[in-house]
Amino acid sequence: MNGEQHPLAVPVYKTLLEVLREDLHLTGTKHGCELGECGACTVLVDGEPVLSCLALPIELEGREILTIEGLMEGGRPHPLQSAFAEMGAVQCGYCTPGIVLSAKALLDRNPMPTRQEIAEALSGNLCRCTGYIQILDAVERAGARMRERRS
Amino acid sequence: MLRLPPFQYFAPRSLDEALRILSDHGPEAQIVAGGTDLYPKMKRRQIQPRALVSVRRIPELSHIAWMAHDGVTLGAGVTLARVLACENLAIAYPALARACAGIAHPPIRSMGTIGGNLCIDTRCTYYDQTFFWREALGFCLKKGGTVCPVAPGGTRCWAVSSSDGAPVMIALGAQLRLIGPHGERTIAAEEFYRDDGIQYLAKAPEEILVEVRLPCREGWRSTYWKLRRRGAIDFPVLGIAVAVCMESGRCREARIVLGAVGSCPKRIREAEGILEGNPLEPDVIEAAARAVSRAIRPLENTDFLHLYRKKVASVFAQRALHELAGTPLTGGLSGT
Ligand SMILES: Cc1cc2nc3c(=O)[nH]c(=O)nc-3n(C[C@H](O)[C@H](O)[C@H](O)COP(=O)(O)OP(=O)(O)OC[C@H]3O[C@@H](n4cnc5c(N)ncnc54)[C@H](O)[C@@H]3O)c2cc1C
Ligand code: SF4
Numbered sequence: 001m002n003g004e005q006h007p008l009a010v011p012v013y014k015t016l017l018e019v020l021r022e023d024l025h026l027t028g029t030k031h032g033c034e035l036g037e038c039g040a041c042t043v044l045v046d047g048e049p050v051l052s053c054l055a056l057p058i059e060l061e062g063r064e065i066l067t068i069e070g071l072m073e074g075g076r077p078h079p080l081q082s083a084f085a086e087m088g089a090v091q092c093g094y095c096t097p098g099i100v101l102s103a104k105a106l107l108d109r110n111p112m113p114t115r116q117e118i119a120e121a122l123s124g125n126l127c128r129c130t131g132y133i134q135i136l137d138a139v140e141r142a143g144a145r146m147r148e149r150r151s
Numbered sequence: 152m153l154r155l156p157p158f159q160y161f162a163p164r165s166l167d168e169a170l171r172i173l174s175d176h177g178p179e180a181q182i183v184a185g186g187t188d189l190y191p192k193m194k195r196r197q198i199q200p201r202a203l204v205s206v207r208r209i210p211e212l213s214h215i216a217w218m219a220h221d222g223v224t225l226g227a228g229v230t231l232a233r234v235l236a237c238e239n240l241a242i243a244y245p246a247l248a249r250a251c252a253g254i255a256h257p258p259i260r261s262m263g264t265i266g267g268n269l270c271i272d273t274r275c276t277y278y279d280q281t282f283f284w285r286e287a288l289g290f291c292l293k294k295g296g297t298v299c300p301v302a303p304g305g306t307r308c309w310a311v312s313s314s315d316g317a318p319v320m321i322a323l324g325a326q327l328r329l330i331g332p333h334g335e336r337t338i339a340a341e342e343f344y345r346d347d348g349i350q351y352l353a354k355a356p357e358e359i360l361v362e363v364r365l366p367c368r369e370g371w372r373s374t375y376w377k378l379r380r381r382g383a384i385d386f387p388v389l390g391i392a393v394a395v396c397m398e399s400g401r402c403r404e405a406r407i408v409l410g411a412v413g414s415c416p417k418r419i420r421e422a423e424g425i426l427e428g429n430p431l432e433p434d435v436i437e438a439a440a441r442a443v444s445r446a447i448r449p450l451e452n453t454d455f456l457h458l459y460r461k462k463v464a465s466v467f468a469q470r471a472l473h474e475l476a477g478t479p480l481t482g483g484l485s486g487t
């Protein structure tokens with residue numbers, strides 16, 4: 001979990017979302033619908049977006065989980081975090097952790113996605129506030145910064 | 152929090168072990184793959200198994216194997232994302248790729264499996280609700296009650312077969328291999344479904360779907376059109392899978408299968424007959440599309456008005472056939 005190992009004893013029927021929030025006290029991962037419909041609970045498992053409300057920890061044994069708390073790099077915000085803050089892509093913020101992680105999975109796999117590809121990658125993440133435009137802009141800006149950094 | 156009810160969890164590493172656990176626990180046990188259909192239903196207390204038997208670690212369920220000139224075999228545990236990542240599948244079976252690409256959204260496609268997709272529970276506006284909601288309204292036939300509010304005079308459940316994969320597998324002529332305590336059998340995808348919202352699968356609960364065999368479809372064209380309110384997330388409220396085999400400009404064989412208009416996927420043989428032996432020209436297509444709409448009787452238990460779904464069925468049939476004829480129509484609804 002975020003680069004650390006956590007030995008945990010929890011009931012098998014607790015979802016990853018419940019364990020993250022209630023046992024590990026990592027409340028950055030949000031609970032929305034808890035039925036797979038909103039994406040608020042998205043985390044990355046081996047780099048791929050997974051809904052923590054529909055995943056059991058026992059099914060993820062030995063795999064690497066990244067939550068929003070583990071996204072900072074060397075004490076500095078990830079380019080996605082900075083771009084979201086700068087572009088007004090965060091309003092109430094409830095959808096943000098899930099969206100940022102879905103966007104990270106996309107940019108790691110495809111450093112220069114089209115706007116359509118960004119929308120497709122984020123199609124499971126609902127936002128009630130922003131109207132999405134700022135979110136798409138922020139992902140584009142973060143992608144550009146990450147490419148600059150690499151070159 | 153909407154929590155899962157307590158259960159025991161088993162993660163067998165072989166089919167034999169899985170079958171043993173399933174028979175030890177009898178009707179209290181339920182198979183789980185990605186859990187993306189089962190867990191929400193358990194949270195809403197629609198299904199409350201005491202034991203879950205995961206098929207994730209069973210090696211026989213995880214392959215994609217091509218057979219020379221004889222099609223492909225997909226392990227039931229192959230995720231939808233893996234199906235989509237396989238370019239050869241998209242080339243050989245466009246309808247399959249199109250259907251998988253429209254299922255739910257990316258995280259669910261990387262968690263959910265093709266086998267799970269073929270076995271998902273039927274859906275209904277009155278059934279896919281929380282326990283609190285269902286209790287307040289009065290339980291229905293499918294779970295705990297004695298009356299069906301959709302068709303109160305009747306004695307059957309009309310919950311809707313809502314898998315995007317099911318009509319496509321039937322249109323492509325897939326065979327399903329099942330293993331149970333009494334041995335294994337292979338059946339046509341078409342025979343896997345029953346026209347009953349409660350007992351919707353022709354399979355015993357302890358039978359495991361092991362793999363899906365798709366025959367070679369050289370010379371065939373196929374596509375899938377889906378109606379839903381949003382371009383992602385939503386289940387289909389109408390799905391049309393069409394496969395045609397063309398020979399010297401005429402349709403030699405056709406399969407048209409509708410999803411989400413009844414308790415099982417529905418093959419429209421009258422429409423297939425109209426196409427067979429004829430070129431895919433506008434008047435032939437129109438006649439077939441009319442036959443599609445005539446053959447279905449969707450009810451008022453999904454999103455959108457049932458009459459609207461019936462109407463869109465002929466529009467989508469027409470568009471799907473024009474797409475396969477190479478004369479695509481443009482306009483309004485964009486089947487996603
Ligand atoms: C928000 C949301 C949107 C969705 N949208 C769509 C959609 O648009 N289209 C669509 O088709 N589906 C949709 N689904 C349903 C589901 O996510 C997919 O169909 C998925 O492919 C199911 O696979 P799974 O492995 O997660 O199945 P599970 O949930 O693990 O299992 C589903 C059922 O199949 C049985 N089962 C699973 N594997 C086997 C096996 N090998 N042998 C025998 N029985 C088995 C289980 O016992 C259970 O009854 C959606 C789900 C959610 C939550
Ligand atoms: S069709 Fe009737 S019995 Fe079946 S799930 Fe819906 S309300 Fe219940």
Ligand code: FES
Pocket residue numbers: 030031032033034035036037038039040041042051052053054
């Ligand atoms: S809380 Fe998991 S998808 Fe909504």
Ligand code: FES
Pocket residue numbers: 089090091092093094095096126127128129130
């Ligand atoms: S910022 Fe409020 S839900 Fe997206």
